[in-house]
Amino acid sequence: MSRFIIRPVTPPDLPAIAALAREVWQSTYLGIITQAQIDFMLEQRYGYPQLLADLEAPDKWLNQAFDKKCRAGFAACEIRKGEYKLDKLYIHPKSQRRGAGGALIDHAAAHAQKLGYHHMILAVNKQNEPAISAYRKYGFTVREAIMSDIGGGFVMDDYIMERPLAWDEPGCD
Numbered sequence: 001m002s003r004f005i006i007r008p009v010t011p012p013d014l015p016a017i018a019a020l021a022r023e024v025w026q027s028t029y030l031g032i033i034t035q036a037q038i039d040f041m042l043e044q045r046y047g048y049p050q051l052l053a054d055l056e057a058p059d060k061w062l063n064q065a066f067d068k069k070c071r072a073g074f075a076a077c078e079i080r081k082g083e084y085k086l087d088k089l090y091i092h093p094k095s096q097r098r099g100a101g102g103a104l105i106d107h108a109a110a111h112a113q114k115l116g117y118h119h120m121i122l123a124v125n126k127q128n129e130p131a132i133s134a135y136r137k138y139g140f141t142v143r144e145a146i147m148s149d150i151g152g153g154f155v156m157d158d159y160i161m162e163r164p165l166a167w168d169e170p171g172c173d
């Protein structure tokens, strides 16, 4: 039984989610991408109107994990091109390596399965070794390497990782 409580993000949570994202991004990506790219991507993805639109979209889900009363992190999932994608996963530096990321991944996997998907995917920066190691621990393997133009003169240099979802199909022998 996980020690984390997972619940959906609601509009009043959004300022705290955006602040948490900025803190985690600064400590994770400085040294991987430039400060200019961090600022551009945070503005693009974590501005209040964008986050609110994400909450209202029928095929996007934003959940947060609490450790007692402390918000440990959040995860965003969506259906992208017919696949179930873990689109964001950010745990506060003080809460990392205590299982919150794993709990949010398990929650997303159960949701994907409930919707009938047989695998889930994610994109991770090729230089983000701690995250790649976490994803391997939770059953993901690298499917392909991609380079995407995200505008503003910036690119994302990522691996797409995929995890099969366990399907128990009794009676099919």
Ligand SMILES: CC(C)(COP(=O)(O)OP(=O)(O)OC[C@H]1O[C@@H](n2cnc3c(N)ncnc32)[C@H](O)[C@@H]1OP(=O)(O)O)[C@@H](O)C(=O)NCCC(=O)NCCS
Binding pocket: 024, 028, 073, 089, 090, 091, 092, 095, 096, 097, 098, 099, 100, 101, 102, 103, 123, 124, 125, 128, 129, 130, 131, 133, 134, 135, 137
């Ligand atoms: C990557 C991340 C989501 C994992 O969540 P977490 O709650 O820290 O991870 P868990 O406690 O569930 O699992 C721990 C595993 O993650 C990996 N990991 C996490 N932090 C790590 C670090 N600093 N160094 C090396 N491995 C690390 C290891 O595989 C670790 O397993 P181990 O402790 O048995 O060695 C989280 O550390 C995080 O938010 N990192 C910064 C932001 C980020 O990179 N997000 C992913 C973007 S694609």
